Amino acid sequence: MRAVNMDDLSANLDIERSPAQRLVDAARDQKRVKGLTHEFYRYPARFSPTFVRSAIETFTRPGDWVVDPFAGGGTTLVEAMAMGRNALGIDISSLSSFLCEAKTQVLDDRDVSAFACWMERIDTTINMHAPSERHDEYADAGYYRNLDGPEFWRLRKAIEQALSAAEKLHRRQAHVLARCVVLRTAQWALDSRKTRPSVKAFKSYMHKQAGLMLDAALEFREQIHGLELAHPPKAISLNRTTAGAEKEELVAQVCPPKLIVTSPPYPGIHVLYHRWQVDGRKEAPAPFWIAGKLDGAGSSYYTLGDRKNPNLQSYFDNLKATFDSVAAMAGRETTIVQMVAFSKPDWQLPKYLEVMEECGLEEHRPWDAPLEDDDGRLWRDVPSRRWHAHQKSHAPGAREVVLVHKKAGP
Numbered sequence: 001m002r003a004v005n006m007d008d009l010s011a012n013l014d015i016e017r018s019p020a021q022r023l024v025d026a027a028r029d030q031k032r033v034k035g036l037t038h039e040f041y042r043y044p045a046r047f048s049p050t051f052v053r054s055a056i057e058t059f060t061r062p063g064d065w066v067v068d069p070f071a072g073g074g075t076t077l078v079e080a081m082a083m084g085r086n087a088l089g090i091d092i093s094s095l096s097s098f099l100c101e102a103k104t105q106v107l108d109d110r111d112v113s114a115f116a117c118w119m120e121r122i123d124t125t126i127n128m129h130a131p132s133e134r135h136d137e138y139a140d141a142g143y144y145r146n147l148d149g150p151e152f153w154r155l156r157k158a159i160e161q162a163l164s165a166a167e168k169l170h171r172r173q174a175h176v177l178a179r180c181v182v183l184r185t186a187q188w189a190l191d192s193r194k195t196r197p198s199v200k201a202f203k204s205y206m207h208k209q210a211g212l213m214l215d216a217a218l219e220f221r222e223q224i225h226g227l228e229l230a231h232p233p234k235a236i237s238l239n240r241t242t243a244g245a246e247k248e249e250l251v252a253q254v255c256p257p258k259l260i261v262t263s264p265p266y267p268g269i270h271v272l273y274h275r276w277q278v279d280g281r282k283e284a285p286a287p288f289w290i291a292g293k294l295d296g297a298g299s300s301y302y303t304l305g306d307r308k309n310p311n312l313q314s315y316f317d318n319l320k321a322t323f324d325s326v327a328a329m330a331g332r333e334t335t336i337v338q339m340v341a342f343s344k345p346d347w348q349l350p351k352y353l354e355v356m357e358e359c360g361l362e363e364h365r366p367w368d369a370p371l372e373d374d375d376g377r378l379w380r381d382v383p384s385r386r387w388h389a390h391q392k393s394h395a396p397g398a399r400e401v402v403l404v405h406k407k408a409g410p
């Protein structure tokens with residue numbers, strides 16, 4: 001396997017074009033999220049690694065810090081490390097923190113061996129004739145909800161058995177990777193599908209997935225080692241709200257970063273970050289149980305506010321609180337790049353920009369030439385995202401805009 005060379009990455013994007021122009025091309029790139037450890041989990045509303053990579057290339061150099069204050073599935077952290085930058089991810093969801101850790105750990109050889117042993121035993125570990133350990137603390141707290149019926153007993157048992165075996169791995173990285181394999185397999189088996197796979201199919205998928213994820217983790221490791229930097233890049237993930245995060249010592253140590261790149265929850269657009277939908281859209285909190293984490297609250301906790309709130313008042317209040325902190329983390333040299341969509345752009349985009357201004361952020365348009373879009377901003381059509389499936393093509397919400405800001409002032 002070959003480490004990805006930074007020059008090759010640039011060459012793919014046409015060397016003749018300026019960095020800003022390459023950012024425009026990357027924003028319009030419609031390729032699926034894939035490569036490195038990006039496919040460890042299908043986090044809702046992930047942004048394109050190509051776009052993040054291009055923003056990182058344009059605004060930072062190796063060794064710089066990149067911050068994502070709404071880290072989600074960890075796309076920014078993976079891309080930053082792969083390009084030799086350090087990354088800090090903040091997210092209110094503990095599931096996000098688990099994923100950030102799983103996707104950015106640089107495996108130690110002994111962890112690889114421990115994981116490989118777990119993987120080779122999957123076939124015997126999952127056995128419907130053997131007992132399984134019910135995770136009482138999670139079951140009693142309601143994390144088995146909508147998976148507790150008799151029609152789910154086999155898959156539930158298979159998950160419990162695979163998890164118990166993962167919990168016996170004493171090496172942390174091996175444990176986290178094995179848990180993530182169970183999470184990804186269970187997501188495939190349960191989330192948004194009409195029929196349930198057999199235990200045989202579940203086992204076979206898990207074994208295949210374990211192999212693919214180990215290869216991906218090793219590719220990520222090779223990429224990092226191939227950079228040959230004096231200080232290997234690192235990623236930190238913080239599970240908390242971004243509002244007030246600048247007061248944390250850990251955050252203060254890395255701020256101001258060169259780049260803040262992020263995709264916050266979108267105004268008025270419903271995305272289920274914290275649930276799987278099983279058996280005809282019944283919401284299951286199982287991902288937290290499987291990741292070994294605790295859930296924060298209802299969906300408005302993860303979406304910056306209830307989208308049914310009149311004028312999205314709570315959304316914009318929370319946006320203000322979080323971006324006050326983003327502005328406090330930024331310095332004069334920090335570029336803030338966001339990708340956002342709106343259910344009703346006519347009034348929500350101006351309101352969004354007003355909040356940015358109130359937070360002391362000034363809009364920039366780093367493109368060399370005016371863009372052809374009416375308002376001169378960089379818009380992109382959204383490829384097959386789940387929430388997008390409910391929007392008509394070219395209807396509001398089917399397009400995302402790239403916003404670039406800097407701290408206002410002299």
Ligand SMILES: C[S@@+](CC[C@H](N)C(=O)[O-])C[C@H]1O[C@@H](n2cnc3c(N)ncnc32)[C@H](O)[C@@H]1O
Nearest residue numbers: 046047070072073075091092093241242263302
């Ligand atoms: C659109 S997702 C980010 C997806 C990410 N760009 C990726 O590629 O996976 C938005 C994230 O914001 C998080 N979030 C919501 N409110 C937050 C808050 N107050 N502070 C930090 N994170 C928050 C959600 O949990 C969710 O993971």
